[in-house]
Amino acid sequence: MSLLELVDVRRSYDMGGVRVDALRGVSMAVEAGDFVAIVGPSGSGKSTMMNILGCLDRPTAGRFVIDGRDVAALDDNELADIRSRTIGFVFQSYNLLPGTSAVENVATPLLYQGVPRRARLERAAAALELLGLGRRLGHEPTQMSGGEQQRVAIARALVTDPGVLLADEPTGNLAVQQGEEVMALFADLHGSGRTVVLITHNPEVAAFAGRQVHIRDGAIVEEERAA
Numbered sequence: 001m002s003l004l005e006l007v008d009v010r011r012s013y014d015m016g017g018v019r020v021d022a023l024r025g026v027s028m029a030v031e032a033g034d035f036v037a038i039v040g041p042s043g044s045g046k047s048t049m050m051n052i053l054g055c056l057d058r059p060t061a062g063r064f065v066i067d068g069r070d071v072a073a074l075d076d077n078e079l080a081d082i083r084s085r086t087i088g089f090v091f092q093s094y095n096l097l098p099g100t101s102a103v104e105n106v107a108t109p110l111l112y113q114g115v116p117r118r119a120r121l122e123r124a125a126a127a128l129e130l131l132g133l134g135r136r137l138g139h140e141p142t143q144m145s146g147g148e149q150q151r152v153a154i155a156r157a158l159v160t161d162p163g164v165l166l167a168d169e170p171t172g173n174l175a176v177q178q179g180e181e182v183m184a185l186f187a188d189l190h191g192s193g194r195t196v197v198l199i200t201h202n203p204e205v206a207a208f209a210g211r212q213v214h215i216r217d218g219a220i221v222e223e224e225r226a227a
Contacts, residue, residue: 001068003163003195004030004053009062011048022048024218025062030164030197035190037198037209045218047168050199054087054166055079067163084112088157088165092172094149096141096156102128103137106156113160127155131185147178154185164195171205183208 011023022045030036040046051057052064055071064071067086071079083089096105106124115123125137131151141149150170157165167186171179187208190196198209206212207226214222 002029002065003032003034003067004028004197005063005065006049006052006059007063007065009049009052009059009064011045011052011057012060022218023052023059026215026218026220028213028220030195032163032195033190033193035187035196035198035208035210037200037206037212038215039200039203039206039212040215041201044215046199046201046215048218049215050166050168053197054089055083084109085160086163088160088162090150090153090157090165090167090170092169094141094146094153094173096149096152098142099140101138101140102133102144102152102155105141105152106159109156109160123159124155127159128152130158131155145178146174147181150174150178150182151185154182154189158189164197165189166197166199168199169201170198171200171202179205 006026006028009023009026010021013020013022026049038046038049048057052059055066058071066082074082097108103121103124106127107120110120110123128134128137131154133148133151133155136144136148144152171182174182183205186196186198198205200206210226212224213220
Protein backbone atom coordinates (compact mmCIF):
# COMPACT_ATOMS: atom_id res chain seq x y z
CA MET A 1 0.00 0.00 0.00
CA SER A 2 1.33 3.43 -0.97
CA LEU A 3 1.87 6.04 1.73
CA LEU A 4 0.37 8.74 -0.51
CA GLU A 5 -1.70 8.13 -3.64
CA LEU A 6 -3.37 10.56 -6.02
CA VAL A 7 -5.80 8.99 -8.49
CA ASP A 8 -7.00 11.20 -11.38
CA VAL A 9 -7.04 14.21 -9.05
CA ARG A 10 -8.56 17.41 -10.35
CA ARG A 11 -8.79 20.77 -8.60
CA SER A 12 -10.76 23.68 -10.01
CA TYR A 13 -11.36 27.15 -8.62
CA ASP A 14 -13.99 29.76 -9.38
CA MET A 15 -12.12 33.02 -9.95
CA GLY A 16 -14.73 35.74 -10.37
CA GLY A 17 -17.02 33.53 -12.39
CA VAL A 18 -14.16 32.04 -14.42
CA ARG A 19 -13.25 28.38 -13.85
CA VAL A 20 -9.53 27.77 -13.38
CA ASP A 21 -8.31 24.18 -13.62
CA ALA A 22 -5.26 24.05 -11.34
CA LEU A 23 -4.90 20.25 -11.54
CA ARG A 24 -6.13 18.20 -14.49
CA GLY A 25 -6.19 14.47 -13.82
CA VAL A 26 -3.03 13.96 -11.76
CA SER A 27 -2.13 10.40 -10.68
CA MET A 28 0.93 9.66 -8.56
CA ALA A 29 1.98 7.34 -5.73
CA VAL A 30 4.61 7.85 -3.04
CA GLU A 31 5.92 4.79 -1.24
CA ALA A 32 7.37 4.76 2.27
CA GLY A 33 11.07 5.65 2.02
CA ASP A 34 10.77 7.55 -1.28
CA PHE A 35 12.45 10.89 -1.97
CA VAL A 36 10.28 12.62 -4.58
CA ALA A 37 10.65 16.09 -6.07
CA ILE A 38 7.57 17.66 -7.68
CA VAL A 39 9.03 20.09 -10.18
CA GLY A 40 7.42 22.86 -12.18
CA PRO A 41 7.42 26.60 -12.94
CA SER A 42 5.21 29.15 -11.24
CA GLY A 43 1.57 28.48 -12.09
CA SER A 44 2.16 24.84 -12.99
CA GLY A 45 -0.10 23.48 -10.24
CA LYS A 46 2.63 22.23 -7.92
CA SER A 47 1.50 24.40 -4.99
CA THR A 48 -2.06 23.13 -5.39
CA MET A 49 -0.66 19.61 -5.44
CA MET A 50 1.27 20.32 -2.24
CA ASN A 51 -1.85 21.64 -0.52
CA ILE A 52 -3.73 18.45 -1.38
CA LEU A 53 -0.83 16.18 -0.34
CA GLY A 54 -0.64 18.11 2.93
CA CYS A 55 -4.39 17.81 3.59
CA LEU A 56 -4.71 21.58 3.41
CA ASP A 57 -7.12 21.32 0.48
CA ARG A 58 -9.38 18.68 -1.06
CA PRO A 59 -9.66 17.55 -4.69
CA THR A 60 -12.62 18.71 -6.76
CA ALA A 61 -12.66 15.23 -8.30
CA GLY A 62 -10.58 12.08 -8.11
CA ARG A 63 -9.19 10.36 -5.00
CA PHE A 64 -6.42 11.16 -2.55
CA VAL A 65 -5.48 8.38 -0.16
CA ILE A 66 -3.00 8.95 2.67
CA ASP A 67 -1.74 6.06 4.75
CA GLY A 68 -4.68 3.94 3.59
CA ARG A 69 -7.35 6.55 4.38
CA ASP A 70 -9.42 8.22 1.65
CA VAL A 71 -9.39 11.95 2.38
CA ALA A 72 -12.93 12.34 1.01
CA ALA A 73 -14.24 10.28 3.93
CA LEU A 74 -12.53 12.39 6.62
CA ASP A 75 -13.99 15.37 8.47
CA ASP A 76 -12.02 18.52 9.30
CA ASN A 77 -10.95 17.23 12.73
CA GLU A 78 -9.64 13.99 11.24
CA LEU A 79 -7.74 15.94 8.59
CA ALA A 80 -6.21 18.16 11.28
CA ASP A 81 -5.10 15.03 13.15
CA ILE A 82 -3.41 13.69 9.99
CA ARG A 83 -1.65 17.02 9.47
CA SER A 84 -0.46 16.91 13.07
CA ARG A 85 0.73 13.30 13.22
CA THR A 86 1.41 12.04 9.69
CA ILE A 87 2.87 15.05 7.87
CA GLY A 88 5.85 17.21 8.82
CA PHE A 89 5.71 20.55 6.97
CA VAL A 90 8.79 22.58 5.98
CA PHE A 91 8.11 25.96 4.39
CA GLN A 92 10.19 28.36 2.30
CA SER A 93 9.68 31.19 4.82
CA TYR A 94 10.44 28.96 7.87
CA ASN A 95 7.24 30.10 9.68
CA LEU A 96 9.01 30.23 13.04
CA LEU A 97 7.41 32.03 15.98
CA PRO A 98 9.21 35.36 16.53
CA GLY A 99 10.58 36.14 19.98
CA THR A 100 10.52 32.42 20.80
CA SER A 101 13.54 30.17 21.34
CA ALA A 102 14.51 27.44 18.92
CA VAL A 103 13.58 24.69 21.36
CA GLU A 104 10.17 26.24 22.07
CA ASN A 105 9.53 26.61 18.32
CA VAL A 106 10.34 22.96 17.74
CA ALA A 107 8.24 21.83 20.71
CA THR A 108 5.10 23.66 19.51
CA PRO A 109 3.57 20.80 17.43
CA LEU A 110 3.76 18.52 20.47
CA LEU A 111 1.69 21.00 22.48
CA TYR A 112 -1.25 20.35 20.14
CA GLN A 113 -0.81 16.61 20.70
CA GLY A 114 -1.14 17.02 24.46
CA VAL A 115 2.47 16.03 25.24
CA PRO A 116 3.55 17.30 28.72
CA ARG A 117 5.90 20.29 28.72
CA ARG A 118 9.00 18.49 30.00
CA ALA A 119 8.66 15.74 27.39
CA ARG A 120 8.02 18.36 24.68
CA LEU A 121 11.23 20.19 25.46
CA GLU A 122 13.26 16.99 25.72
CA ARG A 123 12.05 15.79 22.32
CA ALA A 124 12.57 19.23 20.78
CA ALA A 125 16.12 19.44 22.12
CA ALA A 126 16.88 15.96 20.75
CA ALA A 127 15.59 16.97 17.30
CA LEU A 128 17.76 20.10 17.31
CA GLU A 129 20.78 18.09 18.46
CA LEU A 130 20.19 15.72 15.54
CA LEU A 131 20.41 18.65 13.13
CA GLY A 132 23.54 20.11 14.67
CA LEU A 133 21.86 22.92 16.62
CA GLY A 134 22.48 21.69 20.16
CA ARG A 135 24.21 24.96 21.03
CA ARG A 136 21.37 27.10 19.70
CA LEU A 137 18.46 25.81 21.79
CA GLY A 138 17.84 29.15 23.50
CA HIS A 139 18.39 31.36 20.46
CA GLU A 140 15.50 33.19 18.80
CA PRO A 141 15.03 33.28 15.00
CA THR A 142 16.52 36.77 14.66
CA GLN A 143 19.72 35.48 16.28
CA MET A 144 20.20 32.75 13.66
CA SER A 145 21.18 32.63 9.99
CA GLY A 146 18.68 31.65 7.33
CA GLY A 147 20.21 28.19 7.12
CA GLU A 148 19.95 27.72 10.87
CA GLN A 149 16.33 28.91 10.87
CA GLN A 150 15.50 26.36 8.17
CA ARG A 151 17.18 23.64 10.26
CA VAL A 152 14.97 24.66 13.18
CA ALA A 153 11.96 24.40 10.85
CA ILE A 154 13.06 20.91 9.78
CA ALA A 155 13.53 19.89 13.42
CA ARG A 156 9.99 21.12 14.13
CA ALA A 157 8.72 18.98 11.25
CA LEU A 158 10.59 15.94 12.57
CA VAL A 159 9.67 16.21 16.24
CA THR A 160 6.30 14.47 15.81
CA ASP A 161 7.98 11.57 13.94
CA PRO A 162 5.72 12.00 10.88
CA GLY A 163 5.30 9.47 8.12
CA VAL A 164 6.31 11.99 5.47
CA LEU A 165 8.24 15.27 5.32
CA LEU A 166 6.56 17.71 2.91
CA ALA A 167 8.86 20.59 1.96
CA ASP A 168 7.73 23.59 -0.09
CA GLU A 169 10.68 25.38 -1.79
CA PRO A 170 12.82 24.82 1.33
CA THR A 171 15.88 26.56 -0.16
CA GLY A 172 13.99 29.46 -1.76
CA ASN A 173 15.14 32.07 0.78
CA LEU A 174 18.68 30.75 1.24
CA ALA A 175 22.05 31.58 -0.26
CA VAL A 176 23.49 28.89 -2.55
CA GLN A 177 25.78 27.32 0.05
CA GLN A 178 23.08 27.32 2.74
CA GLY A 179 20.66 25.78 0.26
CA GLU A 180 23.12 23.01 -0.57
CA GLU A 181 23.60 22.29 3.13
CA VAL A 182 19.84 22.05 3.68
CA MET A 183 19.43 19.71 0.70
CA ALA A 184 22.29 17.56 1.95
CA LEU A 185 20.40 17.35 5.23
CA PHE A 186 17.25 16.17 3.43
CA ALA A 187 19.36 13.58 1.62
CA ASP A 188 20.72 12.36 4.97
CA LEU A 189 17.21 12.18 6.44
CA HIS A 190 16.07 10.16 3.44
CA GLY A 191 19.11 7.93 3.84
CA SER A 192 18.01 7.19 7.39
CA GLY A 193 14.62 5.99 6.12
CA ARG A 194 12.53 9.16 6.01
CA THR A 195 9.97 9.71 3.25
CA VAL A 196 10.49 13.13 1.68
CA VAL A 197 8.30 14.97 -0.84
CA LEU A 198 9.81 18.20 -2.10
CA ILE A 199 8.10 20.97 -4.10
CA THR A 200 10.50 23.07 -6.18
CA HIS A 201 11.01 25.02 -9.40
CA ASN A 202 14.79 24.56 -9.19
CA PRO A 203 16.29 21.65 -11.18
CA GLU A 204 19.45 21.69 -9.04
CA VAL A 205 17.37 21.18 -5.91
CA ALA A 206 15.24 18.52 -7.60
CA ALA A 207 18.41 16.61 -8.54
CA PHE A 208 18.85 15.59 -4.87
CA ALA A 209 15.69 13.45 -5.11
CA GLY A 210 15.61 9.86 -6.26
CA ARG A 211 12.56 10.58 -8.43
CA GLN A 212 11.37 13.72 -10.16
CA VAL A 213 7.75 14.35 -11.15
CA HIS A 214 7.47 17.24 -13.62
CA ILE A 215 4.19 19.13 -13.70
CA ARG A 216 3.05 21.78 -16.16
CA ASP A 217 -0.35 23.39 -16.73
CA GLY A 218 -1.87 21.19 -14.03
CA ALA A 219 -0.77 17.86 -15.47
CA ILE A 220 2.20 15.52 -15.00
CA VAL A 221 4.27 15.67 -18.18
CA GLU A 222 7.28 13.53 -17.22
CA GLU A 223 8.69 11.33 -14.48
CA GLU A 224 12.34 10.43 -14.13
CA ARG A 225 14.38 8.45 -11.66
CA ALA A 226 17.98 8.99 -10.62
CA ALA A 227 20.46 6.65 -12.28
